[in-house]
Amino acid sequence: MTGAPNPFETLIARLAAEPDLGLLAEPGKGVLVWDRAGEKLLWASPSAEGLKEAYVDSSGRVRPDFRARDRLKSLAAGLAPVEGMRLERLRLDPARPWLPVACACRLAFLEGGERVLVTAFVGPVPKVPARPRLAESIPHRNEATQSSSGTGSRQDKPATLRFIWQTDAETRFTQVSPGLARAVGAEAGNIVGKTWDELSRTVVEDPHGDVAALFARHETWSGRTVFWTLGQGPRQVPVDWGGMPVFSADRELVGFRGFGLLRMDAIRERAISSQSAERLPDDLIAQSLVHDETLPFRPPEEMPAEEPAPEAETPDEDRWFADLRNQVAEALASTNPPHEPAERPAAAQRPQASSGLSAAERNAFREIARALGARLEEDTLSRKETSGDAAAATASQATVEPDAEKEIPPSPATVPAGGDRILDRLPIGILVHRGESVLFANRFLLELTDYDDVAQIRRDGGLVHLFRGSPALGGSGEEDSALALTTRANENVAVTVRSSTAEWNGEAADLMVIRKAARAEAPAETRDPAQEHRIHELEAILDTATDGVIVLNETGRIISLNRSAEALFGYDERAVAGDAITVLLEPQSHMVALDYLDGLRSSGVASLLNDGREVLGRVRQGGSIPLFMTMGRLGDGPERRFCAVLRDITAFKKAEGELIGAKHAAEEASAQKSDLLAKISHEIRTPLNAILGFAEVMLEERFGSIGNERYKEYLRDVHASGSHVISLVNDLLDLAKIEAGRLELSFTGVALNDLVSSCVTLLQPQAARDRIVMRMSFAPKLPPVVADERSMRQIVLNLVSNAIKFTDAGGQVIVSTAMTDRGEVAFRVRDTGIGMSPEEVEAALEPFRQLATSRKRGGTGLGLPLTKALVEANRGALQISSQPREGTLVEVIFPPTRVLAE
Incomplete structure (x- = not known):
């Protein structure tokens, strides 16, 4: 009886049938399936199964320090397509996490309808870096020892413990949660009063000095992993360390604060430092520093030397490799004095207390030199086999057999100071790095990049800074990559790089062999x-x-x-x-x-x-x-x-904010002014109505005769002045209502010809008294306009009365209506009066602005502004054309949207 098919394998098989995703059908293809949020790895193909530990924790969730985490979230959120595929460069190489790897990405749906993100490696599956073997050689303490150290058993601890911390400006800890001491022990957790440098030398391991550099640069960070010692034992717990600087009001640093996450489910054995490694047996150090395929370890003095081929029979490229091999052998020999008699005094046979390299670094240098020699030998053999010179290849291979006649003299128990000359004497660059942190660079590379030492390279940004002129760091151990190496003076040098792997201080590292490209060596x-x-x-x-x-x-x-x-x-x-x-x-x-x-x-x-x-x-x-x-x-x-x-655009944003604020302030001031005008108009109109009423009663002599005729004349003046004031108050009230948006209008279909005709009839006696000819010209079948009839009547009366007022005797006032070619309805008032200049027209449309001519003929200065406001309230437009002593043309135009169709 067979089990149910794997839903992920079914999904991959279905996708592989599509033309764009045919690569999924290739045997051994690395495929990863993530959840719809990009935060959890659901499934990995058999060839990519070994990558899980580098990406996710035990629960399958993506690690906080996983470099491709944010990009996976974006792809899962919809950046990846649901049809076809999208090529992405994701940082999925656990050995080189800064190196982007080409991947095909696609959003797909399982049979149950769940959406997932599928990523497939376009090339080979990245290799998982080898784990250091040094810690495995150290016997573990028993449970009783662990309990006595104050750490407790692992089963009693939660998976993750959080604590907060705070320091002063000198990174001296001033506050820390008590949970840290309970988790790692009182001695390792009592950090108040200590600086970060003191901690990193005692209970905390900061692998590449990243946290110390962030403290020095006063930057904010998160997800930096350090290792905290548990009690006084050999075990360490990973801590996700995050923090940020704290500044005062005047931008002066006052300290740092942050948090830490103790991952109690990932406790490891502490790696042995170079100082403690010197106290371990040489065989144990050697086994921890080399790959499995190099065991049993053979020190350089047991390595046979090759015998170079005759120079006349070696091509130029092979001669360069042969010379390089010889220089490797010479460099090894120069740091190892020849044999001495076996009957050396016991004191002379003991290791000398010199200031040279540590035992771990010494063996690492030897291993790098030996691996470099083997790599160069393979290159020479492959070149000779390609050219068909099998005999020469056989002869070259014979030079490294154990029974070679020439041997490199064995080295004593110690290497004198300056033992790094093994690699410094090479005419090529040697770079050892782990991740983005540079561990070693030989003298050739330092001189090429104009750096004094490796510490300067680390301070400037490490590996990424050295190769920032290249699109990406790539290439494999089998081929050279053409890259650009950036010097300290920001100049690019064309180089060829070949990558390999090596051991450094008991952990896997990457080795780069760097050579100047031919075009970089061109004469100036x-x-x-x-x-x-x-x-x-x-x-x-x-x-x-x-x-x-x-x-x-x-x-x-x-x-x-x-x-x-x-x-x-x-x-x-x-x-x-x-x-x-x-x-x-x-x-x-x-x-x-x-x-x-x-x-x-x-x-x-x-x-x-x-x-x-x-x-x-x-x-x-x-x-x-x-x-x-x-x-x-x-x-x-x-x-x-x-x-x-x-x-x-800070200045632009500031100006924009000021303009918006000024606009709001102006609108608020205008609203307050209009509200004040409305209140004042209301208060003035009530007593004015009483004055006008009493004046009318007295003029009619309802309660008896006045007697003196002059009193009657005064009463007529009082009544006329009151009428003028109340008309002014009414205009003010209407203008204030319009500006405040409170004027109540009732829009209906208004027959403009009838309304204008009635208004002209009303004003005809006034025109006759002033001996002014009134003429009318109305368009036939003029359609009605959508407007407020009361306000339209006031507009017509104001415009026609103004035309009569400012026209001398014998002049004409022509009132007309028309339909324009654009479907607009126009009401026009033309006079042959005194006219105005463009500046006077602009002033006449402002409230309370009276021209010199209007003062002589009477007026309040509110007629035209009120008329313009009423026209705009009815969705029309007021246009004035005038010239001094040539008359004035005033037009009220209603757009087609305000004209009713017949």
Whole structure:
């Protein structure tokens, strides 16, 4: 009876049938299936099963320090397609976690409907780094010993314990949670009063000094793993260490604070340091420093030397390798004095107390030299076999057989000071690194990059900084990679790099053999001086630009910054070279920048619609700045780069905020003014109505005669003045209501011809008294307009009465309506009066502005402003055309949307 089929294998088989995902059908293909959030590894193919421990914890969840974690989340959230595939460069190589690996990504659905993310390695499955064997050779303490150390048994501890800590500006701990002492023991957990340097020398192992460097640079960090000693025993617990600097109000550092996560389920045996390794047996050290295939270990004095082939029969390339092998042998011999008589005094046979290398480093140097010699020998053999010179290959191989006649003299028990000359004398660069941390560089490489020692390389950024001019670190042990090596002076040197593996202090490390490329060795006289001058000139221009300019590679990693970008973010170029551009942006802007870069990488519409993005930059000293970012492609091809131009828009944002604030303040002031006018108008109109009423009663002599005729004249003046004031108050009230948005309008279909005709009839007596000719011209079949009839009547009366008022005797006032070609309805009033200049027209439309001519003819200065406000309230437009002594044309135009169809 067979079990149910594996749902993941069924999914992979279904996807492999698609044309774009045919690579899934290849035998031994590495495939990983993640959950819909990209936070958990659900399944791995048999060839990728060994990678699980490097990516996830025991529960299957992605580790906090996993470099591809954020990118997997983005792919699972929808960046990966549901049809076809997307090629991504993910950091999935456990041996070289900084190295992107090409992967095919696809969102798919299991039979139950659950969405998952499928990633398949396009090339071979990355190798899992070999674990150090030194700790396995040390016997474990029994449970009683562990209990006596104060740590307790592992089963009594929770999987993860959290504690918080705080230090002063000198990294001296001032506060720590009591849970730390309970977990690691009182002696190892009592850290109050100690500095980080003191802890790293006693109970804490910071493998590459990363935390100390972050403390020194006053940066924020998280997910940095250190190892804390449990009690006084040989066991250590991994701690995920995170922290941030604390600044005062004047931006002075006052200390640090953060948290730690004790991963009690991952306790390990403490690795033996170089000092303690010197006290261990030589055989144990040797076995912990070499690969399994090199055992049993043979020290350099037992290694047979090769006999170089005659120079006349060796091609130039093979001669170079042969010379290099000879120099390796000479370098080994120069640091090992010849045999001495067997009857040496006992005191002379003891190790000398010199200041040379430690035993572990000495054996590591020997192993590197021996591995380098073997690698060069393999290269020579492969070249000779390829050219068909089998006999020469056989002869070359015979030079390294154990029965060779020439032997390298054996070394004494110790290596004198300066034993690193074994590799310093080689005419090629030797670089040993673990991850991004550089462990050793020989003298040739230091001189090539203009560094004094390895510590300077680490301070400037390590391996990524050295190769920041290359798109990505690649290549395997079987072939050379053409890369660019960046010197301390930021100059690129073309080199070829061959990678291999070695042991360093009991742990696996990577070995790089670096050689200058042929084009880098060209004589200076062959270079074009004009071209070099042009390059330096362009670099100078770029550094003087006010905008920050950042050059990125294909994966979005920073290659270089100009001076303005360094000043903008507060970072030196060497501090961020090799990091993603998101290190310079606030978290809320990460997806904006990555989506922008993805759009430029594609050849679709997104790469053409390049209108820039607004992002928030993260300043090293703390805080954020608004930026406008524009990206562009620098060429095409596999090594294309991108250029990001960042402009500080802080001043623009500040001005925009001030304008918006001023606008809101003006609107609020206008509303308050309008409200005040409405209240005042209300209060004035009540007593005015009483004055007008009493004046009318007295003029009519309802309660008896007044007697004196002059009193009647005064009463007429009082009544006229009151009527004028109340009309002014009514205009003010209407204007205030309109500005406050409280004018109540009733929109209906208004027959404009009838309304204008009635208003002109009402004003005809006034025109006759002033001897002014009134003429009317109405368009036939004029459609009704949507407006408020009361306010339209007031508009017509105001405009016609103004035309009569400012026209001299014998003049004309023409009132007309019309339908324009655009479907608009227009009401026009033309007069032959005194007219106005354009400046006077502008002043007449402002409230309470009276022209010199209007003062002579009477008026309040509210007629035209009120009329304009009423026209706009009815969704119309008021236009005035006038010239002095030529008359005035006033038009009220209603758009087609306010005209009713017949």
